[in-house]
Amino acid sequence: MASITLEKVSVSFPVYSSATRSIKNRLIQSATGGQIRSESGSDRISVVQALQDINLQLESGDRIGLVGHNGAGKTTLLRVLGGIYEPNEGRVAVDGSTVPLFDISLGMDPESTGYENIILRGLYLGLSRSQMRGRLDEIADFTELGDFLNLPIRTYSAGMRMRLAFAVSTSVAPDILLIDEGIGAGDAAFLQKASERLKLFTEQVSIIVLSSHSEELIKRMCNKALLMEHGRVVGSGSTQDVLTQYRQRQEGGGSVEISAPLPLEIASKPATPSDPSAWAMETARFLREGRWDAVDVDRLVEEVVSLVDPDPDRDLIEGQLTYLLVQLLIWHWRESERSGLRRETIDQVRHQTELMIREDKNVVDAAEKSLESAYKKARSTAAQRMDIEESQLPAKCPVTLPLLLDRTWFPGQAAADDAVASRRAADA
Template sequence: MEPHISTQNAWVEFPIFDAKSRSLKKAFLGKAGGTIGRNASNVVVIEALRDITLSLKMGDRVGLVGHNGAGKSTLLRLLSGIYEPTRGSATVTGRVAPVFDLGVGMDPEISGFENIIIRGLFLGQTRKQMMAKVDEIADFTELGEYLSMPLRTYSTGMRVRLAMGVVTSIDPEILLLDEGIGAVDAEFMKKARTRLQDLVARSGILVFASHSNEFLAQLCDTAMWIDHGTVRMAGEIEDVVRAYEGEDAARHVREVIDEHDRWDTPGA
């Protein structure tokens, strides 16, 4: 069965039981985006996603644009199964590789080598498959002797390197990617981007949240503008970026797409 993603009028809401707590409201809004409302039980909630309907099939490459807190990361978590819709439905068929929340499935008390196996099992791989990939992943991370040490001794950047090495080693049917994973130096991120591009090429469906229009144009065919938890617009990347950021940004996207097409054309 080919990979497929479908949501129908999906909402994601987070209840706030102490409606008088301004700081709590602010914290939830900053974490999940969306707006404040009330659900059917009259409980005050953060409406992180509202009425999301989409259908993605094999070969689709969708970029998510929108301001911080708009709901892009929440949508990725909905599609990964981390969040369940509080209203509506979300159905995902296929092996999912979430390249965000990179620490999920890792144990701070065991070594980097052991975490490579554990994280791979968490992503649906077998122990045999991960054992065959350990050396290649170790080389990519450039962590050297630290791989024999407990994960709790790692800096945030080192943990990102390890987790990214594992998640980009598999062949996903559905790739959910949030470029805002940061916490690594620029030189390693350049190396990681090349590896991410290879991962995208191996995936069946891509949903990619990024603030880099250039990277979106290189990896995606279409885009969605997420605004306050809703899909404000969906369509060709150039058109969506024009609506979201203006003509100059759209022109740059067109230049990147044209350059990318030239590289992909035989004899160009």
């Protein structure tokens, strides 16, 4: 029976050197819902408090809508539920298989064919290779990509990739479904087809958590709702009561109204000017006029953070390394976890990481710098999943980056241990 429990969950993100850039700091503070504070004892670190003291209890049959302004913390909460973000404080317990429909292309390899990526994405969803082969024809037919499925997906357009990712992600209903806003999935005909499939898909799911600015969509899909502001839950209850409370708070605070209902469950965000100068000028005008609904907050934050983060690849590669290290720690410390599926997953993550760093020295440097940080996160996560004390695992990462990515090496086996010894000697 599926369930979700969150107890006093908080998530914060440090932004280094931002306090020294007053214009940028004011932009972040005015455009995001999280609260910004200076780290104690430092004038070079600011902390964006994305979630604060979130308590949540969901059981089978719950369909909950997340309501709030841009940057209120809705997407961060979904990413915590999906296991993408680890909370700084509090406890998260998710019982049941989970599929996030806000990052549906996760785990897909641009150098592999469409057919190969169907299998690969299925492995990330927890299915076996044989189960995915049984669904292969149905998924292929739904995508309408034909012979393109025999080509590497790096040759696909964005719409074609979205079709493939959507078809795989909705090929099997999970226990828990996480949806963030809309999903752009192609032309109008395919949107209608995808909308019908998503409707059937959601009917089979035990728990749905949906974040949307569409009042009509939340009314149609949800029986409960949470109202979020600045990373906190400020209201909860029936969908209608929470939407009414949201409108009242908007009217009292001069905020904008909820956007007009979407015609489909699946929609893409409105386009923003491609010219950076035109976008910056337009965004500045929206901010001066208080038109928060018109601001592309995701892009604004990315642009601002890029000013203080000269290494944009580091977060991405650190996430890859953290996931890989978690799998290897569990493999090493729990012999019962050494399944063929886990081995295939480890191999695929290694392959993906190798592709990311193969020809880019900057990414290699970012990976090497991120290894210890990734291991620290992986150590905590693995200990929690295995229900053991963190102190039982090595305090520092016991392997180098080349060994970590060596697909012939697996810890906990005699041959592998010999390989570790020889490679350590070579590294020394």
